[in-house]
Amino acid sequence: MxxxxxxxxxxxxxxxxxxxxxxxxxxxxxxxxxxxxxxxxxxxxxxxxxxxxxxxxxxxxxxxxxxxxxxxxxxxxxxxxxxxxxxxxxxxxxxxxxxxxxxxxxxxxxxxxxxxxxxxxxxxxxxxxxxxxxxxxxxxxxxxxxxxxxxxxxxxxxxxxxxxxxxxxxxxxxxxxxxTAEQFALSHPGGALGKRLLLRASDLMHSGERLPLVAHHANLQQALLEMSSKGLGMTCVLDDDGRLAGIFTDGDLRRAFEREVDLRNARIASLMSKDPRVAQPAMLAAEVLHLMQAHKINALVVVDADNRPLGALNMHDLLRAGVI
Incomplete structure (x- = not known):
């Protein structure tokens, strides 16, 4: 002692x-x-x-x-x-x-x-x-x-x-x-900080054939098949003009079960989350991460100026990129 x-x-x-x-x-x-x-x-x-x-x-x-x-x-x-x-x-x-x-x-x-x-x-x-x-x-x-x-x-x-x-x-x-923080990142490109401040949503998003999309009149089975094939745990739901009407996620599916919805006949438009949080292509990975954490969400749709989906990304994409 x-x-x-x-x-x-x-x-x-x-x-x-x-x-x-x-x-x-x-x-x-x-x-x-x-x-x-x-x-x-x-x-x-x-x-x-x-x-x-x-x-x-x-x-x-x-x-x-x-x-x-x-x-x-x-x-x-x-x-x-x-x-x-x-x-x-x-x-x-x-x-x-x-x-x-x-x-x-x-x-x-x-x-x-x-x-x-x-x-x-x-x-x-x-x-x-x-x-x-x-x-x-x-x-x-x-x-x-x-x-x-x-x-x-x-x-x-x-x-x-x-x-x-x-x-x-x-x-x-x-x-x-x-x-600026972005200038700082240019001299620290290898670390998580540099990746947050150099990578953008467009660098990380799933686009083209990898982007899950269904029309608003699709049924639950069609939405689940799209989610399963693309592996993001969500799908974008489009209106008749191809703009983002909402998203349907694993969480929405759980909530549908809790509400005892008629899942066999329900349309995805009645189950989706409307007005979801979105990202723009030029948004920094740090901003994407902050948006997800602030709103406690695991996925974001990346849209253009007309609110048309360009891609989507989730927390796993940020992890794989070394942003987190």
């Missing part, structure tokens, strides 16, 4: 110190932060992030977040940069350099070349009087009162602060650019 209490105490102290480090960042968000954002927004090339050690790990994450939220960016290891990788930089780029001490030798070695290229340098340091901070066009103050490490050796609170400050930069730039 004592050992357990000690572990919880240690974890609580760590989190408390890191929370304090983040809270300390808030009053520092002023002109320097705005200037850094302005430089990045004006950059016609890429934001090249550099950092050594733990700052390098944080730098990689910041570069990835920037790149996925509308600010082209990549990470360059400063030790490799001085052995050829600086050739990746162009005069259109901007360098974001991370160093808690502000005196990391591998980064300071790069300063003459950055100056020669004439590209903006933004630093993120824990010391405003450091060589890196003084060389930068603008310095973002990521100083912390103390590390969470009891030896004051392992970067802990300082890396948390730098990571959060990088997120603040990325989100501020994202909002300033008017970056």
């Amino acid at each position: 004592t050992a357990l209490h000690s572990l919880i105490q240690s974890a609580t102290r760590t989190l408390s110190l890191e929370i304090t480090a983040l809270q300390d960042l808030l009053p520092r968000l002023g002109e320097d932060f705005v200037r850094a954002c302005e430089l990045m927004l004006a950059c016609s090339g890429r934001v090249v992030v550099v950092g050594m050690g733990k700052s390098g790990h944080i730098g990689k994450k910041i570069a990835a977040t920037l790149a996925s939220t509308g600010t082209p960016a990549f990470f360059v290891h400063p030790a490799e940069a001085s052995h050829g990788d600086m050739g990746m930089l162009t005069t259109e780029d901007l360098v974001l350099a991370l160093s808690n001490s502000g005196s990391t030798a591998e980064i300071l070695t790069l300063l003459p070349l950055i100056k020669r290229l004439g590209i903006p340098l933004v630093s993120m340091t824990g010391r405003a009087d450091s060589p890196l901070a003084e060389a930068a066009e603008v310095n973002l103050d990521a100083a912390v009162r103390q590390e969470a490490c009891p030896l004051q050796l392992a970067p802990t609170a300082s890396t948390t602060a730098a990571l959060a400050l990088g997120d603040a930069l990325a989100v501020a730039l994202m909002e300033a650019r008017g970056f």
Whole structure:
């Protein structure tokens, strides 16, 4: 029990110190932060992030977040940069350099070349009087009162602060650019989020011969045969002009049994659900999913501007496509 209490105490102290480090960042968000954002927004090339050690790990994450939220960016290891990788930089780029001490030798070695290229340098340091901070066009103050490490050796609170400050930069730039969810999806095409925001109803729907259709004067047997052959658990019901009059689903069949309808003689028009929810071909998969979930339905008919069925899809189609 004592050992357990000690572990919880240690974890609580760590989190408390890191929370304090983040809270300390808030009053520092002023002109320097705005200037850094302005430089990045004006950059016609890429934001090249550099950092050594733990700052390098944080730098990689910041570069990835920037790149996925509308600010082209990549990470360059400063030790490799001085052995050829600086050739990746162009005069259109901007360098974001991370160093808690502000005196990391591998980064300071790069300063003459950055100056020669004439590209903006933004630093993120824990010391405003450091060589890196003084060389930068603008310095973002990521100083912390103390590390969470009891030896004051392992970067802990300082890396948390730098990571959060990088997120603040990325989100501020994202909002300033008017970056949209669909643009975000273009850089995340493989995941469920990307599929929700890239796939459209027309990409997922069953159409042509695979679309279940019956006329409004069809009987129940005809409707059931159509549903069974197409395998969507529903069928569209058309009026005399070929427009959608309603849909008939497995749920409608159960409700018909509960009402003790004369199933042998009933016409599908008397059993169908009228004015069903529909989708348009250009509707995003995310919108289709939201519509189904909001109205607790498992299938949607996709219609054109004249309310003529073009296709149909159900929750299983969303699952198969990886949208859910």
